[in-house]
Amino acid sequence: MRTLAFDLDGTLTDSVPDIAAAVNRMLAARGLPFLEQPAVAAMVGDGLQPLIDRAFAAVGAQPDPGAGADYLADYESRVADATRLYPGVEAALDQLRADGWTLAVCTNKPERAARLLLGALGIADRFAAVGGCDSFAAHKPDPRHLAGTIEAAGGTADRALMVGDHANDVLAAKGCGVRTIFAGWGYGRPGMERGAAAVARDLAEFVAIAGQLLPA
Numbered sequence: 001m002r003t004l005a006f007d008l009d010g011t012l013t014d015s016v017p018d019i020a021a022a023v024n025r026m027l028a029a030r031g032l033p034f035l036e037q038p039a040v041a042a043m044v045g046d047g048l049q050p051l052i053d054r055a056f057a058a059v060g061a062q063p064d065p066g067a068g069a070d071y072l073a074d075y076e077s078r079v080a081d082a083t084r085l086y087p088g089v090e091a092a093l094d095q096l097r098a099d100g101w102t103l104a105v106c107t108n109k110p111e112r113a114a115r116l117l118l119g120a121l122g123i124a125d126r127f128a129a130v131g132g133c134d135s136f137a138a139h140k141p142d143p144r145h146l147a148g149t150i151e152a153a154g155g156t157a158d159r160a161l162m163v164g165d166h167a168n169d170v171l172a173a174k175g176c177g178v179r180t181i182f183a184g185w186g187y188g189r190p191g192m193e194r195g196a197a198a199v200a201r202d203l204a205e206f207v208a209i210a211g212q213l214l215p216a
Contacts, residue, residue: 001101002102002155002160002161002216003101003150003153003154003156003159003160004096004103004104004161004163004210005104005105005106005149005161005162005163005178006103006104006106006127006164007106007107007163007165007166007169007183008117009044009107010164010165010166010186010187011086011164011165012085012123013083013089014084014086015117016041016044016187017037017082017083018075018078018079018080018082019044019075020035020040021078021081021082022071022074022078023035023040023055026070026071026074027059029070030061030067032056032059035058039058040055041187042189043055045108045166045168045187046108046168047108047139048068048071048110049068052067052068052071072110072113075113076112076113079116080117083117083120083121085123086185086203088202088204091203091204092207093123093126096207097126099216100216102128102155103126104127104128104130104131104150104152105118105127105130105149106140106149106150106162106169107131107132107133108168109133110132111131111132111133111134111135112132113132128152128154129152129153129154130149131146131152133145136148136149140166140169140171141167141168141171141172142175143171143174143175145172146162146172146173146175146176146178150176150178157177157178158177159214160178160214161178161181161210162178162180163181163200164186165182165185165186165188165192166186166192169182170192170193170195179196179197179213179214180196181197181199181209181210182196182198182199184199184200184202185201185202185203198213
């Protein structure tokens with residue numbers, strides 16, 4: 001079987017609007033300034049605590065011990081208020097499954113939040129496994145995160161691909177011998193695609209590239 005592991009934020013979903021809203025509610029509750037969405041987008045990709053640390057640093061403050069838990073509880077309660085699937089996601093997932101791929105999610109979002117988001121957007125049933133930043137002993141860019149997700153989906157690294165919009169996706173994949181398709185439609189900044197096997201401009205191009213890189 002062939003396994004395809006997807007990053008979540010910036011790859012399947014445009015989720016910064018809800019992430020930024022939850023960050024700003026957390027900051028406002030502490031009397032701290034508002035952050036614009038582009039600033040928050042640049043903080044996404046390394047997991048929960050780096051997001052919290054960067055948000056406080058951006059407003060010249062230090063996070064208190066309860067900030068991460070407050071943010072996460074609030075975010076999970078409103079996980080899909082404004083988050084949307086990127087155009088073509090559902091069609092791409094259905095085509096990949098029809099072509100015999102097993103699909104998984106490998107994200108630095110906490111697993112519960114990831115599952116809540118996938119469920120709210122109606123695509124949870126497409127995935128054989130969801131590996132969050134707290135699902136294993138390590139998370140991206142550590143290759144154990146991707147390796148564990150592929151294994152949980154019933155696959156093997158030699159018959160797998162990774163797709164994501166962050167350097168962490170490329171590094172995690174390289175570390176376990178998996179090729180990456182860089183999601184050129186996501187939040188990634190210039191240079192993050194370095195080391196990827198290919199860059200896809202949209203979901204339709206991504207599906208074609210996946211079939212070329214790892215034929216049935």
